[in-house]
Amino acid sequence: MKENNKMHTVKDALEQLTPLMRARTSVRMGIAVRLYYAMEAKGWTNADLAKKMGQGDKKSVAKWLSGTHNFTLNLLVKLEQVLEVKLLITEPNNKPESIGRELPPQIKKSKAS
Numbered sequence: 001m002k003e004n005n006k007m008h009t010v011k012d013a014l015e016q017l018t019p020l021m022r023a024r025t026s027v028r029m030g031i032a033v034r035l036y037y038a039m040e041a042k043g044w045t046n047a048d049l050a051k052k053m054g055q056g057d058k059k060s061v062a063k064w065l066s067g068t069h070n071f072t073l074n075l076l077v078k079l080e081q082v083l084e085v086k087l088l089i090t091e092p093n094n095k096p097e098s099i100g101r102e103l104p105p106q107i108k109k110s111k112a113s
Helices: 002-015 019-042 046-053 059-065 073-083 105-112
Strands: none
Touching: 019 046, 019 059, 019 073, 046 059, 046 073
């Protein structure tokens, strides 16, 4: 009986996640997976990456790989350099669709003012 209650609790908790919370979780997990594969390709352990990143403890790497860490841009850039892998898309030719669209008339008018 307790199993059933736990499942309802987890299900209820998941249903209460907002779309923004789900998106954040998805991005964090995606970064964690890319880090894992980059480390695997180099044959590195958590301790190896921690040392290359100047971290005193491999627990930081475990946190990054957990999929729950809230990465800063500075950390992501350093990870990209150390692992020699792209984690962020920052090239100007990779613009989101909305940037390439025509501005709505009300924005055009306010910019011209």
